[in-house]
Every structure is written in C-alpha cells, then in structure tokens.
Amino acid sequence: MSTAQDPTAEELAWLRQTVEDLRDELEKEREARRAIERKLAAHSKQLQNDVEFEWDTGMIEDLSVRSTTGAEFPLGTAVMKRATKDRVQELEARIRKLEEGEVDVVVRSEMDHDALPIERAIALRQQGNSDLSANKERATLVFPEFGPRSRSWSGTMRLDSDGVRRILAEMTDRSSKSWNRNTVVRVMRWVAKLTSDKEPSDRDPYDGRNLIHMREGDKRLELVADRGEWIDWTREAAGGDH
Numbered sequence: 675m676s677t678a679q680d681p682t683a684e685e686l687a688w689l690r691q692t693v694e695d696l697r698d699e700l701e702k703e704r705e706a707r708r709a710i711e712r713k714l715a716a717h718s719k720q721l722q723n724d725v726e727f728e729w730d731t732g733m734i735e736d737l738s739v740r741s742t743t744g745a746e747f748p749l750g751t752a753v754m755k756r757a758t759k760d761r762v763q764e765l766e767a768r769i770r771k772l773e774e775g776e777v778d779v780v781v782r783s784e785m786d787h788d789a790l791p792i793e794r795a796i797a798l799r800q801q802g803n804s805d806l807s808a809n810k811e812r813a814t815l816v817f818p819e820f821g822p823r824s825r826s827w828s829g830t831m832r833l834d835s836d837g838v839r840r841i842l843a844e845m846t847d848r849s850s851k852s853w854n855r856n857t858v859v860r861v862m863r864w865v866a867k868l869t870s871d872k873e874p875s876d877r878d879p880y881d882g883r884n885l886i887h888m889r890e891g892d893k894r895l896e897l898v899a900d901r902g903e904w905i906d907w908t909r910e911a912a913g914g915d916h
Contacts, residue, residue: 788910790868790869790870790871790885791867791868791869791870791871791874792813792814792817792865792868792869793911795810795811795813795814795868796814796817796818799811799814809857809860809861809864810864810868812842812846812857812861812864813861813862813864813865813868815841815842815845815846816838816841816842816845816861816862816865817865817868817869817886819841819845820833820865820886820897820899821904821908823837823840823841824837824897824899826901829900829901829902830898830899830900830901831898831899831900831901831904832891832896832897832898833896833897834891834893834894834895834896834897835855835858835859835862835894835895835896836894838858838861838862838865838897839853839858842858842861859895862879862888862895862897863879863888864879865886865897866879866880866881866884866886866887866888866897867879867884869884869885869886869887870883870884870885885899885903885904885907886898886899887899
C-alpha cells in the first residue's frame with residue numbers, strides 16, 4: 675500500500691496562502707450579499723405604497739413581492755440565482771477542507787502498476803524530471819485540483835475551460851489573461867488522455883471510459899468525470915475506504 679508523502683514547506687506555504695485568499699474572497703462575497711440586503715431594504719421603503727413584501731423568514735431567497743394589481747414576483751429566488759449563496763458555501767467548504775488538512779488527491783508511485791499515466795507524470799514532475807512536455811506538465815498541475823474545483827451536476831463532476839485557466843494562473847506565475855484558449859485546450863486534452871488506461875496511441879480525450887474525459891459544454895469545453903467513479907478512484911489511490 676502506497677502512502678502519501680508529508681507536504682513540503684513550499685506546499686504548506688501554498689496551502690496557507692490559499693486559505694488566506696479564500697477567506698478574502700469569502701469576505702468579498704459576504705459583503706456583496708450584505709450590499710444586496712441593504713439595497714433591498716432601501717427599495718422596500720421606497721416602494722411600500724405600491725407593493726407588498728412577504729419576508730417572514732428574513733432570508734433573501736424567501737423574499738416575495740406582490741404589486742397592488744395582484745401580480746407576484748419571487749424576487750429573493752431571482753436574486754439568489756445570481757448572487758452568492760452557493761459560492762459562499764463552496765468557499766466555506768474549501769476553507770474547512772484546507773484547514774483540516776484533507777487531501778483531495780493522493781498520487782501513487784510511478785512504480786505502482788495500478789497508477790494512471792497522470793499519476794506517473796505527476797511523480798516525474800515532483801522528482802524534477804524534465805522529459806515532460808510543457809502541456810503535460812501543466813496537466814499534472816490541473817489534475818489534483820479537479821476534485822475540489824469541479825462542480826457536481828446530475829451524477830457528474832465538471833470543470834470548464836475557465837476553471838482550468840484559473841488553476842493554471844494560480845499554480846504558475848502567469849495571469850489568467852495570459853493563457854490563450856489553444857493552450858488551455860491542449861492542457862485539458864492531456865488531463866483527459868492521461869487518465870486513460872489504454873496504450874498511448876489509443877487514448878482519446880473524449881472517451882467516456884477515461885476517469886476524466888472532455889466534452890462540449892453549453893458554453894465552453896469541460897472536463898467531466900462520473901462522480902461515483904471519481905470517489906472510488908480516490909479511495910483506491912489512497913489505499914482504502916477512508
């Protein structure tokens with residue numbers, strides 16, 4: 675059974691900085707939510723002679739507005755669809771995971787015959803191996819972030835090209851704007867191909883049998899994994915059901 679190595683000082687420093695960045699981002703989200711609440715309160719005073727507000731719980735999502743003509747609009751629901759509830763919860767969960775030291779992906783040794791090609795590539799990068807191409811090496815930075823950064827949807831986990839671009843910006847010294855679409859797509863292709871257990875010549879980034887595969891999303895390219903398969907894989911890579 676392989677075990678994860680203790681994090682290096684550099685990794686710990688990165689985790690601490692990530693926690694601080696997430697805290698800052700969370701506070702910004704909360705302030706934005708408070709601003710919405712203040713704005714709604716101001717509007718309620720201005721419009722109290724024209725409409726009736728139903729807000730029994732005090733929660734934004736439960737706010738409903740009814741006009742003097744009888745028309746009703748679920749204002750709170752509309753606001754929350756565009757606002758921050760899910761984002762705040764996501765950030766809070768990520769902070770807890772980082773502070774509690776929860777590891778998202780345990781990478782097995784390149785000598786482990788069950789290890790995926792992406793795991794072997796990560797091990798080579800960590801050893802300072804220079805044989806990896808630039809985009810393969812970038813794929814090894816994106817893969818460990820797939821779990822915590824992806825969004826669950828209908829039994830799948832999805833990370834779009836914008837999410838990949840943000841990861842590359844955070845894990846390197848280059849800004850998000852400096853990563854052009856072609857490079858991001860190539861990196862995504864390598865993430866998908868290196869999670870296939872087929873021979874190199876047979877690997878297809880769009881193959882749904884890969885641990886992670888590519889697909890055309892509604893607006894942009896996505897990396898997609900079956901949620902159940904991903905959880906099973908992470909447990910197996912960690913050496914057991916824990």
